[in-house]
Amino acid sequence: MSDQGDRDRSAKRELRRRVLAERRARGASERARAGSAVRDALMAVPWLSMAGTVACYYSVGGEPDTRGLVTALWKRGTYVLLPVFLPGGDLDWASFDGPDSLAEAGHGLMEPTGPRYGPGALARADAVVCPALAVDRAGMRLGRGAGCYDRALAAKGPHTPAIAVVHDEEWVERVPAEPHDRPVDAVLTPGGGLHVFDPASPVWPDRGDRHGG
Ligand SMILES: Nc1nc2c(c(=O)[nH]1)N(C=O)[C@@H](CNc1ccc(C(=O)N[C@@H](CCC(=O)O)C(=O)O)cc1)CN2
Ligand SMILES: Nc1ncnc2c1ncn2[C@@H]1O[C@H](COP(=O)(O)OP(=O)(O)OP(=O)(O)O)[C@@H](O)[C@H]1O
Numbered sequence: 435m436s437d438q439g440d441r442d443r444s445a446k447r448e449l450r451r452r453v454l455a456e457r458r459a460r461g462a463s464e465r466a467r468a469g470s471a472v473r474d475a476l477m478a479v480p481w482l483s484m485a486g487t488v489a490c491y492y493s494v495g496g497e498p499d500t501r502g503l504v505t506a507l508w509k510r511g512t513y514v515l516l517p518v519f520l521p522g523g524d525l526d527w528a529s530f531d532g533p534d535s536l537a538e539a540g541h542g543l544m545e546p547t548g549p550r551y552g553p554g555a556l557a558r559a560d561a562v563v564c565p566a567l568a569v570d571r572a573g574m575r576l577g578r579g580a581g582c583y584d585r586a587l588a589a590k591g592p593h594t595p596a597i598a599v600v601h602d603e604e605w606v607e608r609v610p611a612e613p614h615d616r617p618v619d620a621v622l623t624p625g626g627g628l629h630v631f632d633p634a635s636p637v638w639p640d641r642g643d644r645h646g647g
Contacts, residue, residue, distance in 0.1 A: 445610035449576055453567040453604055457496025460601070468624035469499025472599055473506050475627045476563070481638075485560035489515040489527065489590075492536065492544045497565060498599045498624060504530055515559060516546045523580040527555040556589040564618065566598040570609040573598075573617035573631040584614055595619040595637040602626060 476482055488507055493500040508514050514530040519541065528546035530536070539545040556562065564583050566575040575598045577583050587596055596618040602625040619637050620630045630638065 439612065442610040442612050446576060446579065446612075449609065450567055450579060453576075454496075456603070457601070460496045465496070465499050468601065469493075469502045471624035471627075472498055472500060472622060473502040475622055475624075476503055476597075477506050477510075479628060482561060483510070485512060487513040487515060487559050488561050488563065489517075489556055489559040490530075490563040491565045492516050492530070493565070494542050494544060498601055498622075500563065500599060503563070505533075508532070515551070515555060517582070517586070518545050518550055519543060519582065520553075523582050523585070524553050525556075525582050525586045526550045526553055553586065554589055556586055557591055559590060559594055562587065562590055562594060562596045563622075564596055564598050566600050566604070566618070568604045568606050568609050569598045569600050569618065569621045570606055572608075573619065573621065574609045574611045574615055575618050576609045581614075584616065587616055587618075593637055595635075597622055597628070599623075605629075 482488070490500055490504050490507070492504055504514055504516070508530055515527040516530050518526040518528055519539065520526055528548045528550045530546055531548060535546050535548055536544045537547045564587070566577055568576040590596065597620045598618040599622045602623045605621055605623050605626070617631065619632070619635055620628055622628050
């Protein structure tokens with residue numbers, strides 16, 4: 435392994451530690467406010483309202499709250515896929531079908547209990563809302579370090595945007611990146627709303643046409 439690789443990995447560990455400590459310090463009212471902002475920002479995006487299937491995550495702990503978003507999408511009739519963390523770090527996918535369709539799982543996660551569609555199910559999503567600990571100005575994302583989303587995002591379609599959700603302070607100048615890291619297409623922060631990195635990217639144009647309106 436190269437020295438640069440070692441430096442990147444230890445810089446990632448340090449940034450993860452810092453963000454997780456800051457998240458633990460966030461209070462319930464800030465979390466609730468952030469959750470409403472995340473929900474309202476994404477529910478107002480026109481192309482997302484045309485999406486038949488959205489892969490999301492069901493937030494836990496100090497993560498930017500996505501529970502309101504998941505519920506709002508589901509109530510609107512969008513098919514919502516949520517991840518199931520497999521031993522080994524791959525993600526399986528099952529649908530959200532109301533709060534009763536979830537159960538506590540390992541690592542403090544809440545996961546869907548219904549039929550699982552396999553890691554390849556992400557190919558059917560029209561958008562992927564993914565967790566992150568930090569995102570930088572170029573869209574590189576830092577995850578929890580299991581590589582789950584690095585691998586999972588490889589299964590999404592080429593016209594499917596990946597949108598990372600982070601707290602305002604977690605959208606930073608630069609995240610240490612390794613060769614396997616892939617940028618996301620947009621970042622959503624509670625205070626700043628949705629920011630698209632490259633509006634000319636093939637994930638964005640003609641969404642209404644492709645998805646039948
Ligand atoms: N809400 C949510 N769901 C998600 C993710 C996520 O980040 N957020 N994931 C994104 O990849 C996957 C689960 N990935 C995980 C990877 C590692 C650990 C882990 O090692 N947890 C530590 C505790 C760390 C902590 O307290 O935050 C442990 O159990 O020791 C947990 C989940 C799929 N589902
Ligand atoms: N496409 C991939 N295929 C196989 N292994 C991968 C892939 N991407 C990353 N990994 C492995 O996953 C591990 C963690 O990677 P990294 O530190 O970038 O995770 P992360 O992006 O923080 O986490 P996550 O993707 O779960 O949000 C690394 O050891 C890396 O080699």
